[in-house]
Amino acid sequence: METSPLFDGIREKWIDQGIQQGIQQGIQQGIQDTILDALEENIGRCPESLVNSLRAIRDIDTLKLLHRRAVKAKTIDEFMQALNEAVRKNN
Numbered sequence: 001m002e003t004s005p006l007f008d009g010i011r012e013k014w015i016d017q018g019i020q021q022g023i024q025q026g027i028q029q030g031i032q033d034t035i036l037d038a039l040e041e042n043i044g045r046c047p048e049s050l051v052n053s054l055r056a057i058r059d060i061d062t063l064k065l066l067h068r069r070a071v072k073a074k075t076i077d078e079f080m081q082a083l084n085e086a087v088r089k090n091n
Contacts, residue, residue: 024060031063038070039079046076053083062086 032054039046057063066079066086073079 027060028058028063031060031067032057035063035067035070038067039073039076042070042073043076043079050076050080050083053087057086057090059090062090 035054036046036051039050054066057066066082069082070079073082
């Protein structure tokens with residue numbers, strides 16, 4: 001089968017998009033994991049509902065903000081309030 005320059009260009013674009021999406025997902029997951037680590041260090045084990053809500057957030061800036069809140073949180077309720085505010089702003 002002969003290759004076409006047009007098809008090669010499209011394939012390259014798809015590959016690049018896939019790589020970028022993978023990098024983005026890796027960054028998101030890394031920040032989410034860091035948030036959970038900070039919360040567990042400060043206040044103990046996190047409820048599954050919190051973990052699920054956090055995993056649903058894709059915006060990097062929101063995750064960075066939540067990381068700062070997680071580091072400072074003294075209670076799970078304090079962090080949940082920040083998480084709920086972030087979810088409301090993103091919807």
